[in-house]
Amino acid sequence: MTTYVFDFAEGNKDQKDLLGGKGANLAEMTNLGLPVPPGFTITTEACKAYLSTGSAPDELAGQVCEHLAALEKAMGKKLGDPTDPLLVSVRSGAKFSMPGMMETVLNVGLNDESVQGLARQADNERFAQDSYRRLLQMFGKTVLDIDGELFESAIEDAKSAKGVQADVDLDADDLRGLVEKFKQIIHDQTGRDFPQDPREQMDLATYAVFQSWNSPRAILYRRQERIPADLGTAVNIVAMVFGNLGADSGTGVAFTRDPSTGMRGIYGDYLQNAQGEDVVAGVRNTVPLADLEKIDKKSYDQLLEIMSTLENHYQDLCDIEFTIERGNLWMLQTRVGKRTAAAAFRIATALIDEGLIDRDEALRRVTGDQLAQLMFPRFGDRSDGKKLTKGMNASPGAAVGKVVFDSPTAVRMAHDGEKVILVRRETNPDDLNGMIAAEGILTSRGGKTSHAAVVARGMGKTCVCGAEELDVDTKGKKLTAPDGTVVSEGDVISIDGSTGDVFLGEVAVTDSPVVEYFEGTLKEEDDLVQAVDKIITHADGVRRLGIRTNADNGEDAARARRFGATGIGLCRTEHMFLGERRQHVERLILADGKEEREAALAELLPLQRGDFVEIFEAMDGLPVTVRLLDPPLHEFLPDLTDLSVRVAIAEEQGKSNEKDRKLLDAVRRLHEQNPMLGLRGVRLGIVIPGLFAMQVRAIAEAAAERRKAGGDPHAEIMIPLVGAVQELELIRDETEKVLATVAEEQSVELDMSIGTMIELPRAALTAGQIAGAADFFSFGTNDLTQTAWGFSRDDVEAAFFARYLEGGIFGVSPFESLDVEGVGRLVRIATEEGRAARPDLKLGICGEHGGDPASVHFFHEVGLDYVSCSPFRVPVARLEGGRAAVL
Ligand code: PEP
Numbered sequence: 001m002t003t004y005v006f007d008f009a010e011g012n013k014d015q016k017d018l019l020g021g022k023g024a025n026l027a028e029m030t031n032l033g034l035p036v037p038p039g040f041t042i043t044t045e046a047c048k049a050y051l052s053t054g055s056a057p058d059e060l061a062g063q064v065c066e067h068l069a070a071l072e073k074a075m076g077k078k079l080g081d082p083t084d085p086l087l088v089s090v091r092s093g094a095k096f097s098m099p100g101m102m103e104t105v106l107n108v109g110l111n112d113e114s115v116q117g118l119a120r121q122a123d124n125e126r127f128a129q130d131s132y133r134r135l136l137q138m139f140g141k142t143v144l145d146i147d148g149e150l151f152e153s154a155i156e157d158a159k160s161a162k163g164v165q166a167d168v169d170l171d172a173d174d175l176r177g178l179v180e181k182f183k184q185i186i187h188d189q190t191g192r193d194f195p196q197d198p199r200e201q202m203d204l205a206t207y208a209v210f211q212s213w214n215s216p217r218a219i220l221y222r223r224q225e226r227i228p229a230d231l232g233t234a235v236n237i238v239a240m241v242f243g244n245l246g247a248d249s250g251t252g253v254a255f256t257r258d259p260s261t262g263m264r265g266i267y268g269d270y271l272q273n274a275q276g277e278d279v280v281a282g283v284r285n286t287v288p289l290a291d292l293e294k295i296d297k298k299s300y301d302q303l304l305e306i307m308s309t310l311e312n313h314y315q316d317l318c319d320i321e322f323t324i325e326r327g328n329l330w331m332l333q334t335r336v337g338k339r340t341a342a343a344a345f346r347i348a349t350a351l352i353d354e355g356l357i358d359r360d361e362a363l364r365r366v367t368g369d370q371l372a373q374l375m376f377p378r379f380g381d382r383s384d385g386k387k388l389t390k391g392m393n394a395s396p397g398a399a400v401g402k403v404v405f406d407s408p409t410a411v412r413m414a415h416d417g418e419k420v421i422l423v424r425r426e427t428n429p430d431d432l433n434g435m436i437a438a439e440g441i442l443t444s445r446g447g448k449t450s451h452a453a454v455v456a457r458g459m460g461k462t463c464v465c466g467a468e469e470l471d472v473d474t475k476g477k478k479l480t481a482p483d484g485t486v487v488s489e490g491d492v493i494s495i496d497g498s499t500g501d502v503f504l505g506e507v508a509v510t511d512s513p514v515v516e517y518f519e520g521t522l523k524e525e526d527d528l529v530q531a532v533d534k535i536i537t538h539a540d541g542v543r544r545l546g547i548r549t550n551a552d553n554g555e556d557a558a559r560a561r562r563f564g565a566t567g568i569g570l571c572r573t574e575h576m577f578l579g580e581r582r583q584h585v586e587r588l589i590l591a592d593g594k595e596e597r598e599a600a601l602a603e604l605l606p607l608q609r610g611d612f613v614e615i616f617e618a619m620d621g622l623p624v625t626v627r628l629l630d631p632p633l634h635e636f637l638p639d640l641t642d643l644s645v646r647v648a649i650a651e652e653q654g655k656s657n658e659k660d661r662k663l664l665d666a667v668r669r670l671h672e673q674n675p676m677l678g679l680r681g682v683r684l685g686i687v688i689p690g691l692f693a694m695q696v697r698a699i700a701e702a703a704a705e706r707r708k709a710g711g712d713p714h715a716e717i718m719i720p721l722v723g724a725v726q727e728l729e730l731i732r733d734e735t736e737k738v739l740a741t742v743a744e745e746q747s748v749e750l751d752m753s754i755g756t757m758i759e760l761p762r763a764a765l766t767a768g769q770i771a772g773a774a775d776f777f778s779f780g781t782n783d784l785t786q787t788a789w790g791f792s793r794d795d796v797e798a799a800f801f802a803r804y805l806e807g808g809i810f811g812v813s814p815f816e817s818l819d820v821e822g823v824g825r826l827v828r829i830a831t832e833e834g835r836a837a838r839p840d841l842k843l844g845i846c847g848e849h850g851g852d853p854a855s856v857h858f859f860h861e862v863g864l865d866y867v868s869c870s871p872f873r874v875p876v877a878r879l880e881g882g883r884a885a886v887l
Pocket residue numbers: 570572630759779780781782783784846847848
């Protein structure tokens with residue numbers, strides 16, 4: 001028999017797969033002896049069974065009965081008992097917290113009779129009616145799927161009928177009226193009455209939690225965050241404690257450290273006489289947690305003690321939800337809290353300093369994506385914008401865009417290529433699409449624990465929240481600043497998530513301090529920079545993978561070197577034939593016979609040599625892998641249509657031009673249906689005599705020049721797009737001859753290694769043979785992805801990837817993160833067979849995947865010697881290379 005239900009005392013924090021995050025942590029807190037209301041967890045296995053068969057597994061009802069009976073015994077009350085009811089909350093809780101999951105239903109067990117019992121027991125009629133109306137409202141909205149606005153506006157009507165502002169000003173009679181109204185809404189909207197049977201309420205809420213696993217919002221979020229779709233959610237049934245019993249009660253949320261900076265302190269919000277979502281929903285203004293000391297010192301002190309227990313136990317920042325019931329503190333939830341990228345680095349190093357974790361663990365706790373976020377630019381000179389107001393710095397970064405006031409508009413405009421800032425009074429889960437589409441999010445209400453703040457931090461999106469001076473009118477699509485400035489939809493604003501500043505107009509952005517640190521222009525004074533320095537230094541120490549860069553000019557090479565690259569893994573030479581030099585390539589292509597061809601090559605030679613001298617100088621002492629010309633030749637020639645038109649017009653006007661006509665012939669001759677699969681790479685070197693030889697000569701002469709100038713160049717020559725060892729052998733022979741000639745001419749020794757890219761499936765599958773003619777392999781995973789999948793890297797992302805991502809065919813573009821199962825298998829085969837044939841074969845990767853965190857872990861695991869990525873990704877690759885070694 002499968003066990004589908006566990007008491008809190010039976011679980012622990014490592015059982016998130018089975019008990020969900022909330023259930024596992026409630027169990028952990030229970031076993032730590034913290035004041036957690038008793039309860040039990042229905043497992044994710046029950047959810048999976050429910051979702052696959054459409055009904056709960058047979059054993060579930062009986063197991064729930066047993067645990068409910070135990071809970072009733074512990075509490076000395078029966079669920080929904082008319083004289084003294086036990087009430088419970090029903091809470092969803094998946095392994096990962098995600099938007100779209102069913103919100104908590106509180107006060108389950110109340111009905112027309114037990115509400116009387118509750119009133120008598122608490123000696124508080126108002127409290128009992130308030131609890132009942134909350135159950136009807138939450139149950140109606142979340143379990144029965146009734147539009148929440150209907151309940152909200154009934155409350156608004158009740159308040160305005162009475163002429164009061166706040167929900168606490170409604171008395172027992174008003175609330176009794178609302179209860180009747182809510183029951184009517186439920187009847188009208190569903191055609192049946194609110195279920196009076198407490199157990200039926202509990203079961204319906206449980207199934208609604210199961211179903212919410214497949215809500216569109218949850219599905220969208222999982223896809224975005226690459227969370228597997230088959231985990232399912234757990235359900236927690238928890239004995240109610242009440243924060244709405246009067247001024248000596250209340251509810252709050254807190255962090256053990258500041259989630260945006262990582263600083264220690266008291267961070268949280270508290271609301272007196274309130275329950276559940278009241279704190280984050282903004283029904284009334286919360287007070288800062290520190291104020292609780294004045295309100296209820298005993299609970300406050302106990303809370304601080306618990307928070308420190310939790311930090312020491314989890315050895316990490318925790319966020320918590322708590323309720324105070326008539327002076328008694330109860331813990332309703334804890335988890336390792338979401339945090340900004342900066343906070344992740346600061347917290348990890350603070351925990352090292354406090355002796356709670358070691359350096360390896362600190363390295364595991366930060367990610368390359370977080371480091372990349374810290375390298376985002378920020379606002380520099382702010383005088384370009386007019387400061388409108390300052391809100392809370394909820395999620396860092398600098399975002400500039402056109403103001404929009406609703407999610408559909410944000411999505412539509414972003415789709416049209418506009419940058420937008422989503423401005424809302426407060427966000428709710430319905431805004432998720434808009435938040436994804438926007439550059440940044442600005443709200444006028446809510447604190448650092450509001451929905452906007454939490455979700456934006458999770459997404460790494462810039463967010464300013466609680467900018468209370470702004471009057472946001474979403475219906476009228478405008479906001480008004482305190483000085484009267486009106487900003488309408490489409491106007492540009494700039495928001496600074498690190499300071500909370502909001503500006504009208506576009507503010508220019510500058511480098512982040514972390515980039516300045518990598519550049520070497522900022523020393524480690526800033527505490528964030530210190531944290532990054534400490535962790536990346538450790539990553540470098542434990543890393544096995546080498547980190548090189550893709551660079552084809554001295555400037556990029558020098559920057560990458562400052563960023564920590566120890567060589568160039570890919571120097572593409574095609575950029576060296578553009579601009580003014582195009583004319584020489586044209587001459588080469590049009591050349592009539594050997595003499596003209598050699599003349600064109602002779603023009604190119606010194607230019608190429610100059611390029612290499614600059615690069616070898618920037619990378620002095622470190623390896624530089626130069627790839628011989630790769631792209632199809634048409635890329636250097638005029639467009640076929642343009643040229644045809646030009647020639648036709650010229651002929652029409654009797655001004656026909658011999659050169660253009662010859663050029664047109666050549667363009668026609670070289671025109672290919674599938675140029676990426678055509679005359680390119682090593683094929684060019686074989687077909688166009690002298691081209692590769694000229695490039696090799698330029699490399700060799702540049703190396704000789706540097707050597708004579710006292711430098712230490714380490715060139716490696718790389719042949720692209722090889723599919724058969726014979727291709728490589730031909731070019732290798734030619735290359736060795738040129739090297740020997742130049743060595744003799746210049747009287748220097750030139751021992752350069754000669755290798756190839758592995759970027760065709762055939763090359764990967766015959767890697768054992770190819771290794772016979774190669775000193776090194778560098779995986780060109782861009783072309784390897786293109787050729788393994790059979791889709792054009794230039795066309796498909798726009799053409800159909802969106803549909804593929806939606807359909808879950810892949811969770812992320814295989815051009816962005818390596819397709820480990822397919823393309824990765826080719827890499828593995830080539831690695832194993834290449835090394836078997838030639839144990840000293842050097843192996844690297846230079847496709848875009850070299851800077852992608854998940855791919856870097858794969859390249860580490862498969863045993864490559866280095867990854868090569870764009871200069872700006874070098875720090876990310878260093879960090880992830882280190883993480884791969886300790887994970
Ligand atoms: C590759 O194919 O992965 C590669 C690095 O070469 P390019 O992107 O220049 O084709």
